[in-house]
Amino acid sequence: MQKVSLDRELEYAFLFTLRKVNSINTIGFQPFFDNLPIDPYVKGKYRSRRLSRFLVSRNKLFKLPHGYLLQSREYNPLLEGIKRDFAELDNALIELDIFKHLIFAFCDSCRLDIEAEIDVHQIRTTCSPNNLGNPAPEGIHRDGSDFIGIFSAGRDNIEGGETHLYSAKKEKPVFNKVLQPGEIILVNEHQFFHFTTPIKPKNTGLGTRDVFVINYPSLISDF
Secondary structure (H helix, E strand, O other), X not given: OOOOOHXXXXXXXXXXXXXXXXXXXXXXXXXXXXXXXXOOOOOOOOEEEEEEEEEEEOOEEEEOOOOEEOOOOOOOOOOOOOOEOOOOOOHHHHOOHHHHHHHHHHHHHOOOOOOEEEEEEEEXXXXXXXXXXXXXXXXOEOOOOOEEEEEEEEEEOEEEOEEEEEOOOOOOOOEEEEOOOOEEEEEEOOOOEEEEOOEEEOOOOOEEEEEEEEEEOOOEEOO
């Protein structure tokens, strides 16, 4: 598989950019977030998750074989060295035009114009009046990729969940915004750390925050 060299990626590299993907009606994603399995690697059962990797080649999207997520302490001190195994994204979700539009918008913005291997994390964070939801329990961090995209697929009955970018962990954020459904922020991970603040319900009952997180290159291993 031909891949864009790191030097060429950095030559193209933006710092970060925020855009609205107008071709996506996020309502179509909601049934696929309602049946997400609980993330067994985070205490509290407030996060649900699926994960798959794909090959993007021009206008086509190919799902790649199942793999595992393994991060070092440098990128995830909370779950370092743990080989995490998540259920794959639903095949019916992958066939949706709005899902394909999301992936192509990410690749286009990052200028990944040759074959690119990416991974897609589908994540719901839940909160209740008695329990906050923490979208980033590992704190201010990098995932370990070159580029990351965070797409807001839905917000229901919540306050918080503000996305922050930092040029260094101990400095003030250079960007902070609550991503609204349909918005995606694309970040050069060589330049920034990222974090999302906890969420709480606006009113009684549960609140949810739904996102897709896309990494290039993929962080998934075969072993």
